[in-house]
Amino acid sequence: MSxxxxxxxxxxxxxxxxxxxxxxDIQGTPLVGTHAHPGQYVRLRLPGQEAGLFAIASPPEPQGGRWEFLLKDGSPLPDALIRLPLGAQVQVSAPEGPGFPLERARGHDLLLFATGSGISAIRPVIASVRRERDAFGRVKLYFGARTPGAFAYQDELHAWEDxxxxxxxxxxxxxxxxxxxxTGYVQAHLGEEPLHDALAFVCGQAGMVRGVMEALSERGVPATRVFFNY
Structure with a gap:
């Protein structure tokens, strides 16, 4: 139980x-400082609603007092959260899951794959990598969306590239x-660069995950170098 x-x-x-x-805002709660690894998620709950899992979309901060989330509309809990007024309260659990093993990626190339709202789990990886960019090799984000208007964090993309x-x-x-x-799926655009030294972090729907795994396997990246946030 949470x-x-x-x-x-x-x-x-x-x-x-x-x-x-x-x-x-989680200030004043025991949650401050509990977000340790990018890619971790929490449970959010409202009265009368089933609890749901949501990736923390902001990077880990030792004394961070705020957590960001990316909500996809069309389900009861996200829709209810979106309608809340500022100042309303939400029940939150402690972070769960191992997150992504950023330490294992140090000194290696890193491939990031995200589709749709899955970018919420990858965004804190990007923030953490940028803080010590020289510790990693090539870092490449493959970001897919159904339509051009469905890319979250578009205003941050240039900063990520810079x-x-x-x-x-x-x-x-x-x-x-x-x-x-x-156009097409993210795994269709791997390019021709060598991947023998790469690790991959993946977040998206099951079909996308399978497609990425197959494409990476064909390019010689073993399953032991592909990681998920659960």
């Missing part, structure tokens, strides 16, 4: 089509949007 602690909604902003950024993170974006359903970039 131990629950009260957190306060301090900000809520649109993040992309169907996605909302939610910021919770910080030494190569960003490859691809859209699976461009329709009549006029999208001029890459």
């Amino acid at each position: 131990d629950w602690h009260p957190a306060t909604v301090t900000a809520r902003t649109p993040a992309a089509d169907g996605l909302t950024d939610l910021v919770l 910080g030494g993170i190569q960003v490859v974006r691809t859209v699976s359903q461009p329709g009549a949007s006029g999208w001029q970039g890459l």
Whole structure:
């Protein structure tokens, strides 16, 4: 059973089509400093709602008093969270899961794969890598969305690239949007660079995860070098 602690909604902003950024203040609770590894998740709960799992979208901070989350609309709990007024309280559990093994990636190339709201678990990896960029080899993010308007954190992409993170974006359903970039699934755009020294961190739906695993295996990256946040 989870131990629950009260957190306060301090900000809520649109993040992309169907996605909302939610910021919770956890100051004054035992949760401060418990977020240790990028990719960890917590349970959020509201009265009358089933609890749900949400990745912490902000990087670990020893004394951090705020956690960010990326909410995908269309389900009862996220929809209820999105409607909360500023100052409302949410019940939050301590972080769970191992997160991503950033220490194991030190000295190696790092491939990051995220689709849709899965970028929420990868974003704190990027923030942590940028703090000590020289400790890693090439770092490349493969970021997929259904439509051009569904990429969260678009305003951060240039900063990520300026910080030494190569960003490859691809859209699976461009329709009549006029999208001029890459199309198809993330694993279709691995390129030709050698991957023998690479580790991969992956977050997305099950079909995407299988596709990435198969593509990496074909390129010689063993399953022991591919990691998930659960």
